[in-house]
Amino acid sequence: GENVEQHPSTLSVQEGDSAVIKCTYSDSASNYFPWYKQELGKRPQLIIDIRSNVGEKKDQRIAVTLNKTAKHFSLHITETQPEDSAVYFCAASPRTPLVFGKGTRLSVIA
Amino acid sequence: GAGVSQSPRYKVAKRGQDVALRCDPISGHVSLFWYQQALGQGPEFLTYFQNEAQLDKSGLPSDRFFAERPEGSVSTLKIQRTQQEDSAVYLCASSTGQGTTEAFFGQGTRLTVV
Numbered sequence: 087g088e089n090v091e092q093h094p095s096t097l098s099v100q101e102g103d104s105a106v107i108k109c110t111y112s113d114s115a116s117n118y119f120p121w122y123k124q125e126l127g128k129r130p131q132l133i134i135d136i137r138s139n140v141g142e143k144k145d146q147r148i149a150v151t152l153n154k155t156a157k158h159f160s161l162h163i164t165e166t167q168p169e170d171s172a173v174y175f176c177a178a179s180p181r182t183p184l185v186f187g188k189g190t191r192l193s194v195i196a
Numbered sequence: 197g198a199g200v201s202q203s204p205r206y207k208v209a210k211r212g213q214d215v216a217l218r219c220d221p222i223s224g225h226v227s228l229f230w231y232q233q234a235l236g237q238g239p240e241f242l243t244y245f246q247n248e249a250q251l252d253k254s255g256l257p258s259d260r261f262f263a264e265r266p267e268g269s270v271s272t273l274k275i276q277r278t279q280q281e282d283s284a285v286y287l288c289a290s291s292t293g294q295g296t297t298e299a300f301f302g303q304g305t306r307l308t309v310v
Contacts, residue, residue: 092238120298129200129287129301130239175238183229183252184299186238 088113090178092187099166100195107190109176110158118179119152119159124189125172133174134161166194200302202288208308209278217273217305221290228271229299230263231287239287245271278309 089112099105111119120135136143136150136159143150147166152159163170171194177184201220209215221228227246231239232255241255247268256263260278265271275282285306289299 122301129303131301132298135298182227182246183241183244185241186231188238189236 088116088178088180088185090176090185090187092176092190094190095188096191096193098193098195101166101168103166105161105163105166105170105192105194107161107174107176107192108158109160109178109187110156111178111185112157113178113180114154114157115180116178118184119150120177120179120184121150121161122175122177122186123172124175130175163192166192168194168196170194200288200290200300202286202302202305204305205303206306206308208310211279211309212277213309214274214276215278215307217275217286217288217307219271219273219288219290219302221269221271221288222300223269225290225292225300226268227291227293227297227299228265229289229291230271230273231289232257233285233287233304235284242273242286275307278307280309283307283309 092109117138122130123133124130147164149162173189173191175189176187203218230242233239243253243263245265260276262274285304287304288302291297291299
């Protein structure tokens, strides 16, 4: 089955700097790659997703890139703000259901 | 409703007790998923329904875990004879279709087995 690896497990950045989180997946049939943000004690919420027919997608300060050949995808957050502090999860879907990475705890230091 | 609703939000069970966790998906969502999230970990898949049919239960850790969705809307996850290792947050998610559509999560039920 699908296996998703996520790195790093923790990440601290200064406010205004960029943050990059990377994920790899194992099943070449995966065609949908969402990213979820989970604040402490709250539900995971989708922040951006990308499908396999696209190499990059951007939404304001957030972007995701996908390299299908290498089977990896990354989340880029620019101009980080304290409210970006949370746990971020990547996921991959060869078919239902989503398979999640173990998460990255991002801390933005003011 | 406005989103996926789960109840109870918190449940403390004595070891050996049976528990039932409820999920109300977004109205009209065909797919419903249950995930288990241990502290500091990502959601781990338990089981998946399409309407009332349970299409995948490969993630259920033991035969003490049972899920149902008899009318294709509300779902219940039941855990029999709870054990300490069952302590986790149980997340329910729903979506309009299969894997390539956004999954909306509920706030979860935090189960603590003492």
